[in-house]
Amino acid sequence: MTQATNELVKLSAAEMAAKVKAGEVSSRELVDAHLEVIEAAEPSIKAFLKVSGDVAREQADAFDAKSAEEKAQLPELAGVPIAIKDMIVTKGIETTAASKILEGWVPPYDATVIEKLKAAGMPILGKTNLDEFAQGSSTEHSAYQTTHNPWDTERVPGGSGGGSASAVAAFEAPLALGTDTGGSIRQPGALTGTVGVKPTYGGVSRFGAIAMASSLDQIGPVSRTVLDSALLQEIIGGHDRRDSTSIPEGPRPMVAAAREGAKRDLKGMKVGLIKELGGDGFQPGVEARFNEAVKKLEEMGAEVVEVSCPHIGYSLGAYYIIMPSEVSSNLARYDGMRYGLRVMPPAGVPQTAANMMSYTREAGFGDEVKRRIILGTYALSAGYYDAWYGSAQKVRTLIIQDFHNAFQQADVLVAPTSPSTAFKFGEKMDDPLAMYMNDIATIPANLAGVPAMSIPAGLSDDGLPVGFQFIAPQQRDEVMYKPAAALEAALEEDWGGPIWQSMKTPWLNAAE
Amino acid sequence: MPTFTREEIEHLGDLARIALTDEEITRLQGELNVIADSINKVQEVASDDVPPTANPIPLEAYLRPDVPETPLTQAEALAGGPRTEAGMFVAPRILGSEE
């Protein structure tokens, strides 16, 4: 790999965009550089399920061929390539949700966010790995491959969006899209030292995002800097008439807020520490970095107050009722009739449509997906609906109220993103409950529909990245971008550069 | 507190159309009972005076004008089908009682 390529892929997306705008580099060159890194990195990282090199080159060439006037009409990130979590539907590019049941499915349509990226002139590098149907916290539940954490390839990148996070951390892509139902963008962000944002529920269209749990799912940006996420979220956000849960308003002024934050002046801002998220179950190194970051916010003029969300302890329970309930219904359509896998019953079992569906689903779904479907089927069944689903919906109301009250006392809330740093493969695979605990600090934002993001807060004692989470009120996504950008700038000053400077990247030198 | 019996998990497998193996049923029984234990406490705070939330953002339905848009072609519609015939999707034998 040439020095030029090496330097180019380490730029932020905004910096790449500036070079494109200045004519110093073409979109095609950016795409080629990233495809080169992908080729070198994939044997050890395995972030991509599918690399769409030809499509990306074609899109880049089409962008490069545009006139200056046409380019001037496009968003700031025009020409910069991006990777897409394989939970998002891409016309003509195989989309599997990392499940055997969708193997080989080539969608006849694009998700709204994909249409927006195409309109913005952003080439699509490929589809990234995930836990099957985004169900998991380590990407080990992918039916195809396990993705490795670039910081330590013996460890998981988090999940479900481990592929997008690892791709961005390993410089295989400057940007990626993820989906976040209970932390699937933020927790991998924390574990890979990247930025991950879950927008306000309804802020980004879900049309074309394969549904896991419809009332919790949200598409969001994955990047290496806060500003890059802001730029990307303004492109993909806004109202979509094809999604009934889409908020009928345009994106918030997030880029301006991020740029404002870079000035590192937080005077007048109240930061609320969520009392219930921390202590027991949180790794000491994670707590230490978190506390230091809070101090940084204070140093920049923010007033730090402690707030209480008394029902947050019930959020894991509510989540593991609502989420599997919606999963059980959303995943019913994979029945071997219209797309994907079909498995006929074995000899001796009647060859009926019902049995075909049962054997298809048995063969096509992995353990975690089956576990959730069975749990959700139970939670919705007559006789248990009120006790479980009904109660969980009420807990949801209480958590929304908790956040509402907390935002009376603070402009933005903070908490660690994940209780621990990246763990080793297999460590939690046999203990679903331990795996579920990874999302203890990210789930409340999904239940309440509020926006949240994770940014790197430094390295824990084990030398692995720690995530710092900001949570803002509903439909006020810009509110978290300002302190996030400020903290990022302050920490990078301390570190003498971005966090990834501490990461070993043998694949970037492999070709030389 | 609910406890999952073997029969119950078999029944849930039928409802969810998953032909669970014996081993899976055994494993699920253990796991689901542990999970159920930990999530059952949602009932503690779900009193009658708390309204349920189905959707976190209070929106009302956007009503779409009744105007046709270009449909998928038959070829596009059928492209993903595991088995198709005469422009249609093939289903194995349907038992009347499945309705």
Place this chain on the structure above:
Amino acid sequence: MAEKLMKYADATKKYDVVFGLETHVELCTKTKLFCPAEVHFGGEPNTQLTPVSLGLPGSLPVVNKTAVDYAIKLGLALHCEIAEWSQFARKNYFYPDMPRDYQISQYDKPTNGNGYLDVELEDGTVFRVPIERAHIEDDAGKNTHVGGADGRIEGADHSLVDYNRAGVPLIEIVTKPIEGAGDRAPEIAGAYMRAIRDIVRALGISHARMEQGNMRADVNVSLRPSADAPYGTRSETKNVNSFRGIEKTIQYEIRRQAARLDEGKDILQETRHWDEATQTTAGGRVKSDADDYRYFPDPDLVMLHITKEHIAEIESQMPEMPRERRNRLKAEWNLTDVQMRDILNADALDLIEDTVQAGATAAGARKWWLGELSREANAKGVSLEELDITPADVAEVEKLIADGKLNDKLAKQTVSGVLAGEGTPAEVVAKHGYKIVEDTGAIEAAVDAAFEANPDVVEKLKSGNMKPMGVIIGAVMKATRGQADAKAVTKIVMGKIKD
């Protein structure tokens, strides 16, 4: 195995009948309930689909405003309470013709609740049918069974699925348990179904063609020893798709259940099917806890908000309801009950009203549509509407008669010409040169010739016996090729015999 039946009269004497109807009406919106795929009857299979109606991963439903408007219209017509907030829920069950393997329907928060419909029976009695709800839901696709006998599901080797119908909006109208009908239950059910058909057609919200499946009903029947006893166990006969079928289903179920109860046997809570060939219902599937549809609010759809203004806007567009309209027209046209029933049976009410509106008298319009034109339609095996003649044409012919330009015979020939596609009445008249001969000289000459040829008739006429007048008129008509006015001929004949 044939089931034992009790005589109908005995069964209804011995037991109190309770029945209910769940009527599915397919709405005639341009596009589907949750996606903009255009809906039309027929068409190549799997060509009326978007990613939404094919249930592709990632697709999401968005509610069709016209479907909601139609539901409000029907709610108003059925005197329902229209909910300010209603909700779509998912009804979860697997079936090959359901693209998502759940139906989107309304469960505990339907748009329309708690209404009624007054139906008029043949003898003029009015019976009030209480309506529980009228909710919006989407339809499934269609299975064609291959490899078995005559396309039946039993014994079929496999099925072919066409999802074109999947997602077409339906309204399901659910009655409350209908009590007090006694032995008139089948008649009330039939009258209710016809009234629903007339209403949805008048509202323009459904084609309501039962033979095309635009309308179908599930029929619930139960018996109990007396009107103050608790409800008995009910049977549910699914998807009956003709008025006669519905009436006969109720009759059959009353007789079957009465016979069972008489023998001390239980009624199973089961779904049954009406078999047109054997005129019986056949046992289907016993309801069990497998019918656990796991309803929950569809998280892809938010609450449906229907404002007072929205309802008022729909209310201002409501047409006159069929029953009120029938009563008004009956009075305006001065008709007897029997005459009105004939019009309704011929499906000619709209046509006659349009003809009257185009200037004809009610009697004139009725005469054409129930006479000549009904015969023509019968002969061709088509409906009156399908004939190549419009109410305006009929009114024009009537005007030509009134103006003395055509006599009855010429008028019939003119109508024949219109039906044959020769053009408007004026064009047909011009083409054939139809006109009444007003030249009295020509008529007089013809009368003279007729007198000469029939001296015996002339004698009779002169002696005051007017019976053979037809002979003279016939001869004159023949001589003038039918263009003489019969009244003018009579007048001339009368003048001549007095001479």
